[in-house]
Amino acid sequence: MTKMAENDYRLRCMRQMLRIRLVEETIAERYSEQEMRCPVHLSVGQEGTAVGVCDVLRSEDRVFSSHRSHAHYLAKGGNLNAMMAEIYGKRDGCIGGRGGSMHLMDPDAGMMASIPIVASSIPLATGTALSDKFDDNGKVTVSFLGDACLEEGVFHESANFARLRGLPVVYVCENNLYSVYTNLADRQPERPLTDVAKAHALESRHVDGNDLDAVREAASWAVETARTGTPTFLLLDTYRWREHCGPNYDNHIGYRTEEEFQTWRVRDPLERYRKQLEEAGILSAGSYAELERTLQAEVDAAFTFAINSPLPEPNEARAHVYA
Amino acid sequence: MTKMAENDYRLRCMRQMLRIRLVEETIAERYSEQEMRCPVHLSVGQEGTAVGVCDVLRSEDRVFSSHRSHAHYLAKGGNLNAMMAEIYGKRDGCIGGRGGSMHLMDPDAGMMASIPIVASSIPLATGTALSDKFDDNGKVTVSFLGDACLEEGVFHESANFARLRGLPVVYVCENNLYSVYTNLADRQPERPLTDVAKAHALESRHVDGNDLDAVREAASWAVETARTGTPTFLLLDTYRWREHCGPNYDNHIGYRTEEEFQTWRVRDPLERYRKQLEEAGILSAGSYAELERTLQAEVDAAFTFAINSPLPEPNEARAHVYA
């Protein structure tokens, strides 16, 4: 890769992380207005994984996500206006208000679906990879999954099959140490999480999920390996800053410590990457501020779009039960 | 262990393998009479695993089995008459004809249940181990499972929990290379099956399941380790001689070869052990023949018992829906 192209991806990824951050911080800020009337699971602090992985994907590659889907949706190129309208329950939502924040999708952008049942999208991702392998169309599917998904049997069933058939699928485990309020140590025995991949003969990489370059490099390996018909597993360490579901910080309620949060706070993938780019002379403080302004304007416009979109009519609810 | 005690277990295990073999060969012989009117899954050729494992169990230890339960049931000390009557669908069956061959149980002997849904008994076994750990009663539960069970998510869910909580459970995988007519290689990717145990931080041993001494020694380690609160995994290689379900040989129908069968035929756990004991001077040809006669008489008596037992009355079918 030439220096130029590299600069390119770095700025692109920085911009994408910042954009996602601004979207979600704005959601957090405005959630108390009680106009976004659905559960929201924010990815603030975890943007590095979504962005680093999706940046190496082609537009026609596929992504499946979970309840915590905003970052994946945006990083894969999902339409921002449609996302905000969906969260507001409006007619211009990506699915017309049928699903809300937990069901975001934009199939045209390759964002196939978000499924709020833990691990339930994993076999779907494996299935699109099976179809794509049949069609020999070179597409890769990325299955984003939380650390809790490793506990669900369906992950194992899917991984076994993916490896058996050589499917172009990448399982990306975003390990943020928690399932709701429960620490990994209270849910799984101690051993490298990559041993889980090994059980199914999956090759894996384990990197710091808050280090954009590391994620992107590992993802590049994972995606290109998968593209040749060898499914892969990425383990990315990260941390969710705000509460599991909702807009607030919750370090005081007892399940984790302020100290733990602070350790991760300083490893903010966005701030770290901004500094890195500044130090590398790729980004100036001024251009960052300018970028932030531009993006915030875009975000605000999306909120306005969503707020101005009408509520869907009840009779629309009866459509599309059957194809 | 003294030489004497060792002799003891050897003869005991030989006798048990022979007894199981005679029971199942008699079932195979008489199945065409069409009086045993339920599906039967024979363990002929696999007796070493059931006997080697159960021989190290205490009478109050627990066993769960699957559709292929005859050997486990007998090795754990289940009542033979009640088993045959169950297979004949009679009132004196261990559960009065409610389940037939696929549901054998004798809880008084620690044979908790056989469950014909693949892998479905694995969490049950993990659950009795959880209860026994609460009661600190020193009991161990053995969960017998086929190679196909490693594909079912519920195995992984159970193993994860067992290791997390330190439960006194041993997962015994009898790898007979097939699920019905499908070879392991068509169902799972290539890697050591013990890697599956490792995914859940389970320690494991892998031995020849047709070598009684090897099985028993590994089982002894596994059971005593589990008794101290560290669950274990045993991988035992073996082979089913007859068809998946039913009394016949089926090497001609195309899913496996006569040659493959013959390789395993010569590794008959029973014949091998008999020779070994003869060579060690523990057993004479005469005493073996005598033993065979005695056991066959017992088996024949069990068949007579079953045949003479009445069919249950239809009104019995309505009892015990609720406790």
Added chain:
Amino acid sequence: MSMPDLTSAAGAPVINMGTAIRDGLLEAARRDPSVIFFGEGVEDPGALFGTLKDIGKHIGHNRMIEMPIAENGLIGIAIGAALAGKRSVVTLQRVEFALLALEQILNNAAKMHYVSRGNHKVPLVLRMIVGRGWGQGPEHSQSLEAIFAHVPGLKVIMPAFAEDAKGMVTAAVEDDNPVVVIEHRWSHYTTSAVAEGYVHRPLDGPRTVRKGDGLTIVATSYMTLEAVRAADRLAEAGYPVEVLDLRVIRPLNLDPIVESVARTRRLLTVDTGFRMFGIGAEIASEVTSRCFDLLEAAPVRMGLPDHPTPSSRGLVRGFYPDAARIARTAAEMMGVDEAEIARIEGKILADRGDVPIDVPDPFFKGPF
């Protein structure tokens, strides 16, 4: 609205159904050391909507078992523990999560006692919560009692009122059978005077919560509250109807319903689940077969329409049966004239005021 015939505990503290359930579980666990609790976040700050709050503090944290996110395995494990003598109480945040474990529930839990010819027992309580409102959407809102009710060997209960819920969960824990407890999230908020200490309410069948001769309404769970509201306005207008809270879906005890319908000659069922192939069908068709000659009209069933639950508050308008619709349907069945119906309906809508559609009406908090 008041409900004097329901409370045996006048003067007792007024608490909500969620707390009452928690108290009942704690009481049962205190009396029997074999009771153990399973849940995802079983002792976390949320404590399963508060319904397990501090139980571990009282009975020992070791009896509170944190479930990895593995519903099939963990429910199977709870069943296994029950086979070995524990009384396992599993709580799931949503009914949907149980779908992962139906093989364990419908085969092992439901049939083990039967298959073993009574040798094994499965004292298991499987609590699961129906979500509603605030955009829960299609996979966090289903009320799938019809699935569990179809399978012999299970018991299925749906409490609607605080004290009754306390007594029913106690009975469920003490029951030697697997008992599925389906709790509507909006019922958790309803309050009533609830007797302190040990309360036991047998899982024996429906209870009459309003008396009247115009019509019999059989309602379940949260819909009982909507039905009561409708009944009160109907009574006020001179059309008293009977409301039975079904409580126990399986084993189904139709006797009190048949008795009521024999008098009122009309039956209306109102469920929290999908109407098609729902539990109302069993009730309606069995009551029809037992009261055919007495019925003035065919029974009417209300329930959710034949599509998944959308998330947006725009789309759920009209999705859930409510007091106004129940009153209208009941009144139409009784032949009340349209002007009168519109008046009654109007009153109910005025009662509701401008409470948004996607949050519980404070009115339903009670106390009852």
Added chain:
Amino acid sequence: MSMPDLTSAAGAPVINMGTAIRDGLLEAARRDPSVIFFGEGVEDPGALFGTLKDIGKHIGHNRMIEMPIAENGLIGIAIGAALAGKRSVVTLQRVEFALLALEQILNNAAKMHYVSRGNHKVPLVLRMIVGRGWGQGPEHSQSLEAIFAHVPGLKVIMPAFAEDAKGMVTAAVEDDNPVVVIEHRWSHYTTSAVAEGYVHRPLDGPRTVRKGDGLTIVATSYMTLEAVRAADRLAEAGYPVEVLDLRVIRPLNLDPIVESVARTRRLLTVDTGFRMFGIGAEIASEVTSRCFDLLEAAPVRMGLPDHPTPSSRGLVRGFYPDAARIARTAAEMMGVDEAEIARIEGKILADRGDVPIDVPDPFFKGPF
């Protein structure tokens, strides 16, 4: 027994329903290269009771996907493949195995089209087989259509006759929705003349297989055969009844049933599943609501009693509804006198002869 009104293919080869299903699947797969098959033993010597026999030889083995024993994962994968444009056809040896995958089926398959506002389609066929006889026992014999029928977004079909089955599975494969096909193992053996080549039978609702004015029987799957046998003996004795083969459980088309009942004024339903909270309840209560004033008596539902299926042939005596019991029930509903009923019943029992209770009656092989 003959069934001229059913076959559009007089002169065509007589084959059994299992083979007809296989032919229909093959035909559909030949016409559309996006059709792929999943099964445990998808190309093994058994080939799923022969219903997938040699399909791989004709369409390419790569389109036959061997499933590891992991029903939840593999059905999810089949759904995923459908989202990407394949027509996935999954076959399970037993209905019970689907219990492991209900989360995938009831959430992802059933709701994806809806949730995506029509963006996604899930062309999925989920075949599952009901076991019966030869001691199958409690976990290899359940007919759980009531569970699937409860969930909007799924289609549920139960073919009873060979040619119809061929056309229905073709329609199922061509359908853009998830279609659950519940096949009774004993129906696989029934034969009829089946048109060769492409046959398409729309999934549109019940079909009348016997005409008569005395009573309307709505039967599903294998029970249709028992009902037809009963109907033929009743007709012979001068009491012709109408028999409708329900065929499609969801979406439920009641019009032909209502039309028939409007004439006969009596309804009897006969299911292969548990009677309690079973599909007969929906039919009976909905028909009651649409024909109340026309009904002479309450609809009657037949189905399995309220306990698991025991294995022993001693215990299953009387467990399954059969032609004799159907005839008796129908005759009683029509007010036929006891002596006459006993005569009809006797004839049916004599027809059956000494065929053991736990194997299919050769009589039912047809051809129809």
